[in-house]
Amino acid sequence: MHIGNDLMILNNINDTTFSRKGAEKVVLTAFEKDFFSELTREILQEVWTVKEAAYKYFCKLGYIRKFSPQDYRVVPQENNSLRSGKVFTGDDFCYFYSFHYDNYIHSICTNSDDLSAISLLIIRENENPDEKIKQILRCGNVQFKKDRNGIPYLEHDSDMKADVSISRDENFAAYALIRSDD
Secondary structure: OOEEEEEEEOOHHHHHHHHOOOHHHHHOOHHHHHHOOOOOHHHHHHHHHHHHHHHHHHHHOOOOOOOOHHHOEEEEOOOOOOOEEEEEEOOEEEEEEEEEOOOEEEEEEEOOOOOOOEEEEEEEOOOOOHHHHHHHHOOOOEEEEEOOOOOEEEEEOOOEEEEEEEEEEOOEEEEEEEOOOO
């Protein structure tokens, strides 16, 4: 199981960026422009975080290429606004889930519609995540590593690997982890 995530702090800079004339041309595909009856800044921000998370997810599957929002098509679940659904790139897809809070949007993409093995952690960037991650994985040691493409993963206890996605915005870091309950 793999995961990608993106964190967007809701601040003046991001509000201005996604309020600009023409922002929807950069972020949305033709399908998405037709799907959303009202194109608000909030929709553009959320679609952006979903596509960034999808990009990180698909990179783990070998789709190593430059990020282009037009390469991803977000299809929300019916009657669920934009909180969950699927993201397509070509014939491949992943599931997305988007979480909204007062000050940020956090979106994840994974190949499962079951979130029970996923843990999310958002901390200030100057905090060390190791202790919290050890608790989540129920292990003694964790070490962040990167593969040959620069994609992060965690090694813990006896060289076991765990999938992790890391996203940073402003002074915060978001970690999405796949727990193994073996």
